[in-house]
Amino acid sequence: MSKISSEHPRVESLRIRELLVEGFKAGLVVSEGLAAHGRGEAFDYIIGEKTAEQAKKAVEAAAAMLLTAKRPVISVNGNVAALVPDEVVKLADSIGAKLEVNLFNGSAEREARIAEYLREHSAKEVFGIGEKFSTRIEEIHSDRRKVDKRGIAAADVVLVPLEDGDRTEALKKIGKKVIAIDMNPMSRTARAADITIVDNIIRALPRLVMAVRRLSRFDRVRLHKIVDDFDNTKNLKAMVELISKRLKNISR
Ligand code: ATP
Ligand code: MG
16 A cells, blocks of 8 residues: 555656655666656656657657567566566557567566566566576677567567667667657667657557557557557657756746
């Protein structure tokens, strides 16, 4: 039960923190994940903790790209599992995507724990666990290069919520289409991805699930047009402008 009063002005943000703290205690999230969340929520504070028009556009494009993908994969880390376990499973089910546990600060134990947690939230299959199907992305020079042969290694489109820049850039180098969810429009991940949803994952994932449902009625020509018409550089620039405008208004 939450101890946070619903009268508190930062109630939503504090509830999200609670989810991470619970995830930390359950061994899903590591301390570095808590710090990464801090960077994200600072940007959320600045944009006003609501979904911007630019993010809505990116969600639409992401849904279209996922629906036209042949082998889509959703990469899941500890923060993602702790914050939106039901929604990642729902999204995977609705587009026939694979779920793969992929950790920045990995351990076999934590991988297994995250997979187990996703299964408790109705995931049928979770890749990225153990060594049997693992392979390496040579472009990444650390133990973070491990990926699943059946998952990310074989994917055409990879959704990376809250990802590090090195990994995102490496996925691009090996020819993947990348969709990122990242509060920071200036991060390397945001800039390297083909489509970046600059929004809190707590709001972005349910929106993405809804958009996929809505767009699933569209034919492929229409879906491809939505993807082609989307300009990530322009969208990120508009997000930075929004941040800058909000800061100017506050400092008046
Ligand atoms: P990069 O490596 O891409 O340049 P970074 O080093 O600044 O980024 P990382 O810790 O590698 O940051 O990645 C975490 C990213 O996830 C950050 O950009 C942060 O803004 C973002 N983030 C954290 N929590 C959330 C959240 N709840 N929703 C959306 N984005 C988030
Ligand atoms: Mg980083």
